[in-house]
Amino acid sequence: GLAPDAGWYAAEQIGFDPKPRLTLMDEIGIHGSVIFPSIGLGVGSIGVPDVAAAICRGINRYVASYCSADTDRLWPTATIPLADRNLAEAEARYAVEELGAVAVFGLSGVHGPEPLYHAYWDPLFDTLAELGVPFCTHGGGGGIRKGLAAERYPAQWVPYHMTTHSIEAMLACLGMLTYGVLDKRPELKIGFLRPGRAGCHSGWHGWRRS
Numbered sequence: 001g002l003a004p005d006a007g008w009y010a011a012e013q014i015g016f017d018p019k020p021r022l023t024l025m026d027e028i029g030i031h032g033s034v035i036f037p038s039i040g041l042g043v044g045s046i047g048v049p050d051v052a053a054a055i056c057r058g059i060n061r062y063v064a065s066y067c068s069a070d071t072d073r074l075w076p077t078a079t080i081p082l083a084d085r086n087l088a089e090a091e092a093r094y095a096v097e098e099l100g101a102v103a104v105f106g107l108s109g110v111h112g113p114e115p116l117y118h119a120y121w122d123p124l125f126d127t128l129a130e131l132g133v134p135f136c137t138h139g140g141g142g143g144i145r146k147g148l149a150a151e152r153y154p155a156q157w158v159p160y161h162m163t164t165h166s167i168e169a170m171l172a173c174l175g176m177l178t179y180g181v182l183d184k185r186p187e188l189k190i191g192f193l194r195p196g197r198a199g200c201h202s203g204w205h206g207w208r209r210s
Contacts, residue, residue, distance in 0.1 A: 018069035025073065032073045036105060036193075037063050040079030041138060044106045052081035056091050064099035077103045077136070080124075082112040089124045096131045105130060108137035108172040109147030109164065110191065117175030125181055125188060134189035139165035153206050169195030 014021035025033060040059055046052035051100040056079045064117065067074035078095030089107075092136040095101040106116070116137070128135050149163035169192045176182060176190055 004144045014022040018066050018074060022070055022073065032075060034075045034077060034102060035063055035067055036077050036136075036138065037079060040077075040105070041107060044079045044082050045109075045112075046078065046081070046177055047083050049081060049087050052083050053087040053091060056081050057094070059094045060091070060099055064095075064101070067100075071100070075100075075102045077101055077105050080104055080106055082106050082116075084112070085124050088112075088121075089127045092124065092129065092133075093127055096133055101133065103134050103136050103191070105138055105193075107137040107164075108139055108168045108195075109149065115175055116172060117179040117181050119179070122184070125185060129185040129188040132187075134191050136191040136193050137169060139168055139195065166195050169193075 014024060021033065023033070037059055040056070043052060043055045043059060045206070046055065060076070061079050063078075067076045069182060076095075076099060078092060078099070078101035080091045080095075082088060092101075092104045095104065110201040112121075123133065147164070147168055149160045149168060153159040153163060173192050173195075182190070
């Protein structure tokens with residue numbers, strides 16, 4: 001179980017050991033949890049394709065191993081290397097077919113050769129539609145140096161954090177809709193995670209407290 005003084009999040013425990021997570025889930029009445037690795041927010045956007053692919057493979061194997069503690073309640077997601085569409089497609093297929101990933105995710109900004117809604121990424125989205133898993137975007141990643149947030153607010157964490165979570169997600173959603181990503185493959189599902197007030201509020205609250 002959780003250490004008595006671990007606090008609500010107990011990150012050092014539940015982040016590396018699935019048993020305390022399952023205990024906490026029981027205590028607060030949650031049946032299942034889809035596991036998104038926070039470190040995946042950064043490594044998926046590494047600009048060296050082979051390096052990004054290798055690190056993503058390691059993270060995806062780790063997450064799958066973590067979720068193997070109870071596959072009926074812990075479900076893995078896959079981090080993909082956004083520096084190259086072929087490597088991204090290959091990792092998505094491997095993670096879904098071999099590791100049991102229930103979703104694929106990446107940052108919502110511009111981190112590869114083209115924005116996510118560009119036709120360059122069509123082979124990736126064709127594969128995800130074929131596999132029947134959603135693609136999820138998520139803001140964040142303090143080391144990211146491309147996209148609206150990084151270009152507008154360099155070295156300013158609060159406005160950067162607030163922009164990556166909200167406006168970058170809006171731009172990604174707008175692009176997906178207007179560039180026909182979903183029109184080309186109506187069966188594809190796309191999620192835009194944490195784009196609302198949670199990310200904005202946490203950034204603003206942190207600045208106010210400091």
